[in-house]
Amino acid sequence: MSLKSKLHNLKEKYKGTKMAPAFNALHTFLYLPNETTHNGTHIKAADDLKRTMNTVIMALVPCLIYGMFNAGYQHYLALGEIEAANGFLGGSFWTLDNLILGAWQVLPLVVVSYGVGLAVEFLFAVIKGHEVEEGYLVTGMLVPLIVPVDIPLWMLAVAVIFGVVIGKEVFGGTGMNILNPALTIRAFLFFAYPTWMSGDKVWVHGAVERAGTPDAISGETLLGAYAQNSSLPGIDYWDMFWGLIPGSVGETSKFLIIIGALFLIFTKVGSWRIMLSTLIGALVMGLIFNGVVDAGWIPDTSKFYGLMSVPFWQHLIIGSILFGAVYMATDPVTAAQTNKGKWIYGFLIGFISIMIRVFNPAYPEGVFLAILLMNVFAPTIDHYVVQGNVKKRMKRLKVKTA
Amino acid sequence: MGKDTKLILDPLADNNPITIQVLGICSALAITAELEASIVMSISVLFVLGVGNVVISLMRNIIPSKIRIIVQLIVVATLVIIVDLVLKAFAYELSKTLSVFVGLIITNCIIMGRFEAFALGNGPWRSFLDGIGNSLGYAVILIIVGFFRELLGSGTLLGIKILGDPVAKTGLYAFGYENNGFMLLSPMALIVVGIIIWVQRTRNKALIED
Numbered sequence: 001m002s003l004k005s006k007l008h009n010l011k012e013k014y015k016g017t018k019m020a021p022a023f024n025a026l027h028t029f030l031y032l033p034n035e036t037t038h039n040g041t042h043i044k045a046a047d048d049l050k051r052t053m054n055t056v057i058m059a060l061v062p063c064l065i066y067g068m069f070n071a072g073y074q075h076y077l078a079l080g081e082i083e084a085a086n087g088f089l090g091g092s093f094w095t096l097d098n099l100i101l102g103a104w105q106v107l108p109l110v111v112v113s114y115g116v117g118l119a120v121e122f123l124f125a126v127i128k129g130h131e132v133e134e135g136y137l138v139t140g141m142l143v144p145l146i147v148p149v150d151i152p153l154w155m156l157a158v159a160v161i162f163g164v165v166i167g168k169e170v171f172g173g174t175g176m177n178i179l180n181p182a183l184t185i186r187a188f189l190f191f192a193y194p195t196w197m198s199g200d201k202v203w204v205h206g207a208v209e210r211a212g213t214p215d216a217i218s219g220e221t222l223l224g225a226y227a228q229n230s231s232l233p234g235i236d237y238w239d240m241f242w243g244l245i246p247g248s249v250g251e252t253s254k255f256l257i258i259i260g261a262l263f264l265i266f267t268k269v270g271s272w273r274i275m276l277s278t279l280i281g282a283l284v285m286g287l288i289f290n291g292v293v294d295a296g297w298i299p300d301t302s303k304f305y306g307l308m309s310v311p312f313w314q315h316l317i318i319g320s321i322l323f324g325a326v327y328m329a330t331d332p333v334t335a336a337q338t339n340k341g342k343w344i345y346g347f348l349i350g351f352i353s354i355m356i357r358v359f360n361p362a363y364p365e366g367v368f369l370a371i372l373l374m375n376v377f378a379p380t381i382d383h384y385v386v387q388g389n390v391k392k393r394m395k396r397l398k399v400k401t402a
Numbered sequence: 403m404g405k406d407t408k409l410i411l412d413p414l415a416d417n418n419p420i421t422i423q424v425l426g427i428c429s430a431l432a433i434t435a436e437l438e439a440s441i442v443m444s445i446s447v448l449f450v451l452g453v454g455n456v457v458i459s460l461m462r463n464i465i466p467s468k469i470r471i472i473v474q475l476i477v478v479a480t481l482v483i484i485v486d487l488v489l490k491a492f493a494y495e496l497s498k499t500l501s502v503f504v505g506l507i508i509t510n511c512i513i514m515g516r517f518e519a520f521a522l523g524n525g526p527w528r529s530f531l532d533g534i535g536n537s538l539g540y541a542v543i544l545i546i547v548g549f550f551r552e553l554l555g556s557g558t559l560l561g562i563k564i565l566g567d568p569v570a571k572t573g574l575y576a577f578g579y580e581n582n583g584f585m586l587l588s589p590m591a592l593i594v595v596g597i598i599i600w601v602q603r604t605r606n607k608a609l610i611e612d
Contacts, residue, residue: 152578152580154578154579155580158582166593170596170600188584191583191584191587192582192583192584192585193580193582193583194583195580196580
């Protein structure tokens with residue numbers, strides 16, 4: 001008897017008992033389910049929620065694999081054991097050593113994220129007696145990609161519990177949440193354990209434990225350096241684009257994110273309106289800041305000068321705004337639903353991201369705060385877009401009847 | 403259960419001023435980062451509400467109803483000033499921690515609410531019990547929130563190091579544990595209050611309103 005039919009028998013056997021959702025979830029996860037989604041109208045498409053989720057995960061896998069290589073590469077590079085790789089196909093980047101070290105660091109993050117998150121989901125499914133929802137599949141993949149590589153696993157576990165319970169379950173589970181759960185998890189980590197989430201140590205594996213010893217290595221991100229009116233030596237724009245820079249695990253390679261974005265747009269899972277308008281928003285804010293610098297309104301001794309003088313287009317490749325725009329802002333549950341609303345929502349995300357980035361040196365990256373803020377405003381934006389439409393049609397109606 | 407006991411016990415759980423009536427949230431978020439501050443705040447409110455309720459109840463037949471809010475404010479302001487001065491005299495450090503929030507007891511909705519809703523229509527003894535009951539209900543929530551926030555945020559309770567020393571790495575800190583800085587911020591207090599509300603309404607479904 002195959003595993004599938006065994007699972008099917010188990011499913012029938014436990015039907016109506018408390019454990020039923022757990023078996024159903026396993027069955028659905030491994031095989032095509034014999035039913036489709038029946039509530040939650042957050043995605044209006046004919047296919048099953050699971051397929052949508054899997055598409056996003058497929059778009060994320062390259063970033064994850066690249067993140068593993070990069071974790072190893074940054075570590076060995078900081079130690080001075082290897083040469084800097086020139087370009088995406090550089091010889092010292094795609095090595096087995098890098099992959100082994102990176103996988104050793106990154107895979108536990110993935111396992112903890114999925115293990116803890118799905119355990120919470122199972123628990124709630126059993127208590128509430130509904131089916132386990134697929135919503136965590138994408139969140140669980142996003143979480144390891146947006147944290148520093150050296151984050152202690154127990155912190156990640158605590159944050160995942162918080163994010164899934166407070167960010168999602170209290171609102172009624174998948175499709176009902178106001179805030180993006182992955183970003184809720186990151187925000188929790190950020191405010192609860194700031195020493196592990198920001199600063200100049202955490203972004204390269206090994207930098208924290210070596211701090212204060214003669215072997216100390218720098219673990220700073222580019223943004224952190226810019227915020228202090230300095231820069232990192234030996235990094236050019238192509239390095240930023242290919243992703244050969246320190247940062248959160250999966251957000252450094254702009255190249256792979258763009259490929260993922262094209263994939264999401266092509267499969268019509270991600271909204272191109274949100275992605276595009278986010279980038280436009282970021283560029284507009286960058287241009288404004290460049291204008292301020294060019295006009296000489298701000299002295300070069302100002303603490304904002306470093307980031308304000310960054311050419312506007314570079315804002316897209318130095319931080320995680322691309323990752324946020326493609327994978328976070330487009331979350332169909334928490335984003336605006338109307339087309340016009342999506343333009344406004346995305347634009348403000350980009351705009352506010354760069355504003356936080358420049359004006360708040362304590363938080364060199366503002367993308368996740370900007371997206372969470374706009375998550376909260378998304379229903380309001382939608383409301384006014386819909387009301388505006390209603391008004392327009394009422395006017396038309398009056399003209400006709402008059 | 404006697405009518406008088408009900409006055410004390412009801413606000414402790416099923417008619418709690420914070421979790422059911424959602425009053426007095428402001429101070430519950432602001433001063434609960436330390437357990438000691440929560441306890442002192444609770445005692446202050448206990449005094450103000452207990453005495454205030456009796457005073458208003460005694461005067462209830464001679465207060466012209468048009469200016470009753472002004473009279474209530476004067477009573478509560480007098481009592482708050484007494485509390486503030488006592489704290490400044492005998493617990494100066496604490497009064498600095500509580501800072502403006504002692505003064506803001508005046509605006510605590512629980513107090514005006516009980517004056518309006520109860521003391522103006524009941525005798526002094528029952529008003530006294532009602533004041534004690536409501537401030538105890540307020541105190542329970544403040545102490546629960548303060549307990550979790552201080553324990554998880556600073557690793558201490560009433561200033562005593564419970565989880566070990568974060569600098570010398572003793573106790574739990576030796577295993578890599580770290581204090582949760584989010585607990586010290588007000589948003590987390592709101593979430594803790596929210597969790598208490600959640601637990602309470604799950605245990606007693608009758609409290610869930612549509």
